[in-house]
Amino acid sequence: MTDKYPFSNDxxxxxxxxxxxxxxxxxNRGDNNGNNTANNGIEENIYFRDKKSVxxxxxxxxxxxxxxxxxxxxxxxxxxEILKNYTDCGEFLLNTSGSGFYADVQIQKxxxxxxxxxxxxxxxxxxFLFDTEGGIVMVDTGYGIYADDAKRMxxxxxxxxSRLKFIIVTHADSDHCGAGGAYDVPAYMHPGTLEIIxxxxxAWGSIHESSTLEKVYTTMIAYFSHWNPSKEKNxxxxxxxxxxxxxxxxxxxxxxxxxxxxxxxLSDGGHQFGQLIxxxxxxxxLFTADTLMNFTSFDTSRRNYNSIAxxxxxxxxxxxxxxxxxxxxxxxxxxxxxxxxxxxxxxxxGHGTISVLNSEGKPETLGSVEHYTPKL
Numbered sequence: 504m505t506d507k508y509p510f511s512n513d514x515x516x517x518x519x520x521x522x523x524x525x526x527x528x529x530x531n532r533g534d535n536n537g538n539n540t541a542n543n544g545i546e547e548n549i550y551f552r553d554k555k556s557v558x559x560x561x562x563x564x565x566x567x568x569x570x571x572x573x574x575x576x577x578x579x580x581x582x583x584e585i586l587k588n589y590t591d592c593g594e595f596l597l598n599t600s601g602s603g604f605y606a607d608v609q610i611q612k613x614x615x616x617x618x619x620x621x622x623x624x625x626x627x628x629x630x631f632l633f634d635t636e637g638g639i640v641m642v643d644t645g646y647g648i649y650a651d652d653a654k655r656m657x658x659x660x661x662x663x664x665s666r667l668k669f670i671i672v673t674h675a676d677s678d679h680c681g682a683g684g685a686y687d688v689p690a691y692m693h694p695g696t697l698e699i700i701x702x703x704x705x706a707w708g709s710i711h712e713s714s715t716l717e718k719v720y721t722t723m724i725a726y727f728s729h730w731n732p733s734k735e736k737n738x739x740x741x742x743x744x745x746x747x748x749x750x751x752x753x754x755x756x757x758x759x760x761x762x763x764x765x766x767x768x769l770s771d772g773g774h775q776f777g778q779l780i781x782x783x784x785x786x787x788x789l790f791t792a793d794t795l796m797n798f799t800s801f802d803t804s805r806r807n808y809n810s811i812a813x814x815x816x817x818x819x820x821x822x823x824x825x826x827x828x829x830x831x832x833x834x835x836x837x838x839x840x841x842x843x844x845x846x847x848x849x850x851x852x853g854h855g856t857i858s859v860l861n862s863e864g865k866p867e868t869l870g871s872v873e874h875y876t877p878k879l
Contacts, residue, residue: 508565509572514586518564521593521727522557528648528729551703551725564726567719571815574716578817585815592811593727595804596648599625604652606875607802608660609857611849613786617761621857622656622875624649626808627678627728628853631790632657635761638668642781642790643853644682647731653682655877670733671758671765673792674778675699677724679853683733690733691758693769694740695777700732708776709821716816723815741767741779750836752780763788770794773826774819780833787846793819794826795833796852797866809854834864 508515555563568589575585599605607623613633622630624645630653631642639662645653657664664686672680672692680700683690699707703725706717724730741755748754752768759765765788768780774793781790801809812819820826837848837860847859850866858866 508569509582510565510568510586514590515561515565517590517593518568519557519561521597522560522564524597525551525726525729526557528731551722551730560726564719564722567715567722570715571719575815580814588811588814589723592723592808595626595808596646596727600648600652602877604649604656604877606656607856607872608875609870609872610660611857611870613788614762617763617786619788619851619857620660620662621851622653623805623855624653624678626805627681628676628793629851629855631851632662633760634662637761638666639664640668640760641670641686642851643673643679643792644670644686646678647681647685647729648727650682650685650729650731652877654685656875659875659878669739669758671767671779671781672696672733673781673790673853674775675732676705676775676793677721677728677730677732679792680732681725681728681730683737684731686733688737689739690737691739691741691767693755693777693779694743695772696779697738697740699775699777705775706821709772711821714816717821720812720816724812744769749782750839751832752836755779771825771829771832773822773824773829775821781851782836782840784840784844787840787844788849788851789833789837789840790851791833791853793853794829795850795866797850797855797858797868799866800856800858800868800872801854805854834860838864 572582572585576582605625609621611619613619616636618634620632627646628643630645633640654664667686667688669689672690675696695708703721704718705721706712706714711717745753745755749766749768755767755769757764757766763783763786766782770778770780778792840848850858856868859869861867
């Protein structure tokens with residue numbers, strides 16, 4: 504095989520290992536209590552899990568990596584650096600799951616009936632849990648490879664995940680939807696998110712839909728992070744668009760979360776087509792997904808890991824111009840909220856800490872952050 508590709512045997516065997524671990528994971532299938540349900544007859548919704556052997560998948564994936572090398576070397580990057588980013592990604596995810604898992608945690612009381620938890624996982628997006636009197640609501644799921652680790656963490660914090668009522672998926676990147684299949688509950692998302700999950704191309708619906716870099720990156724992160732999105736029987740779709748607006752964003756509908764109402768808004772599609780933004784005026788909450796984040800709250804390991812995606816696709820945003828526009832709109836909505844209510848708007852970004860805008864309009868961490876490591 505090394506004769507066919509400009510890769511060392513060591514590199515190929517590392518990629519084979521990551522694919523084998525994906526196959527062995529079974530997609531972290533389980534019910535809300537963490538019990539394995541792989542043979543329960545429920546249809547699977549794991550689009551990167553098919554009848555091809557590991558060797559067949561390896562060949563297809565190496566073909567894609569070879570194309571990525573060709574494209575990025577033409578842009579001036581070295582082959583060695585390109586290949587290192589692939590192996591660094593797989594090794595990081597394996598090393599930060601199980602005994603290597605950790606998270607940074609914020610606990611924010613919203614009102615007498617609701618407490619919001621923000622769990623920043625090692626490499627992927629934040630998982631948010633609303634603990635309400637009527638049950639738990641999850642916003643984004645994290646990577647599939649962290650599903651069992653997350654369930655143990657929830658239990659540590661006294662969160663009975665069997666009380667999970669539903670999930671809101673902000674967008675189709677695997678660090679935001681990739682563990683949905685570990686929970687047998689409704690998962691609300693935009694129709695575009697479902698299409699991206701189905702086709703396995705994070706740039707679907709954007710100006711870079713035909714990008715080889717985007718397609719190969721989506722394949723890589725699906726394999727390495729043990730992609731396991733929600734089963735289709737559980738998926739609930741919002742309307743595609745709406746003429747009603749809140750700020751500059753179309754309002755697609757509302758969802759009750761305990762004693763508050765969440766407005767479901769549609770982003771401009773700069774980070775990804777179909778990405779949702781969630782807003783509650785009464786609760787002073789704005790979930791901005793990957794549109795607006797507090798980058799200063801990233802530790803070195805998260806910063807380094809997130810640079811892998813930037814390197815391999817040249818930008819994590821599928822449309823940089825639209826991404827700039829939607830960031831400005833998100834900040835404007837938060838400032839409008841503060842001017843209208845006299846209360847700070849809590850910015851819950853897709854990565855990083857829960858924050859508030861400072862006098863310069865930039866996010867600053869709200870309250871204290873504690874570090875969690877598993878007691879295995």
